[in-house]
Amino acid sequence: MKSLRPEPPETGDTEPYSFSKDELPKTLSYPLKRSLLDSALQSAAVYDAVYSVRYLGRPYLNIVLYASFTPDWQGHPTVRGRCLITVRAVQSEQRHTAEQLLVGEGLPILCRYLTKTRTEGNVWRGTEHTVTLEIQDGKLRDSDE
Numbered sequence: 001m002k003s004l005r006p007e008p009p010e011t012g013d014t015e016p017y018s019f020s021k022d023e024l025p026k027t028l029s030y031p032l033k034r035s036l037l038d039s040a041l042q043s044a045a046v047y048d049a050v051y052s053v054r055y056l057g058r059p060y061l062n063i064v065l066y067a068s069f070t071p072d073w074q075g076h077p078t079v080r081g082r083c084l085i086t087v088r089a090v091q092s093e094q095r096h097t098a099e100q101l102l103v104g105e106g107l108p109i110l111c112r113y114l115t116k117t118r119t120e121g122n123v124w125r126g127t128e129h130t131v132t133l134e135i136q137d138g139k140l141r142d143s144d145e
Contacts, residue, residue, distance in 0.1 A: 017050045017052050017053055018053075019034070019053050020052075020053075020054045021034075021054070021055040022055060022057030022058075023057065024057050024089055026092065027091065027092055028057060028059065028090065028091060028092060029090060029091075029094075029095035030055050030090075031064050031088075031089075031094070031098030031102055032065065032087050032098075032099055032102045032106075033099070034053070034055075036099075036103055036107070037053065037085070037107070040103075040107040040110070040111055041111070043111075044111035044115065046111055046115055046118070048082075049114040049115075049117050049118055050082060050083050050084075050085055050114070051070070051079045051082040051084060052079075052084045053084075053085045053086075053087070054086050054087070055086075055089070056086055056087070056088050056089065059088055059089050059090060059091070060088055061134065062134040062135050062136050063088050064087070064088055064098055064101075064102060064106070064133055064134060064135055065085065065086065065087050065088065065102060065106060065132075065133040066086050066131065066133065067084065067085045067086070067110060067130065068083060068084050068086075068128065068130045069081075069082075069117050069125075069130065070083070070084070070128070071125060071127055071128055072122070072125045072126060073126065074128075081117070082117075085110070090135075094135075097138065098135055105140045106142075109131065109133065109142050110133070113144065117129075129144070129145060130145050131143070131144045131145075132144075132145075
């Protein structure tokens with residue numbers, strides 16, 4: 001697994017998130033380029049709501065992306081009140097369709113969720129939450145817990 005630190009965003013002085021990416025066999029691809037994710041996070045001004053992004057090389061069910069919120073009281077101070085984003089590999093022949101769905105529908109859902117992590121009150125921020133994006137029958141479905 002590669003682990004790299006990205007360059008800080010061009011706007012602001014926010015500490016960059018940590019990043020890791022599994023190597024993939026030729027039969028699998030990642031459904032979202034990191035540059036597209038970073039662009040969406042920066043455009044929505046939620047880049048600092050993320051403490052880590054990982055690209056996992058094992059497909060899991062139909063899930064292509066999920067984000068988990070760490071409560072304000074839990075974990076290391078650098079992750080409290082921030083999210084871990086996980087992008088899951090897909091079959092190579094599904095990559096293009098998955099990317100279109102994520103860019104067109106999924107990234108706006110993710111950015112709204114990340115905004116919510118900043119604007120909700122203490123009761124919400126005191127518990128773990130996740131948003132999950134999955135592709136079923138060619139359609140993107142989201143669930144927020």
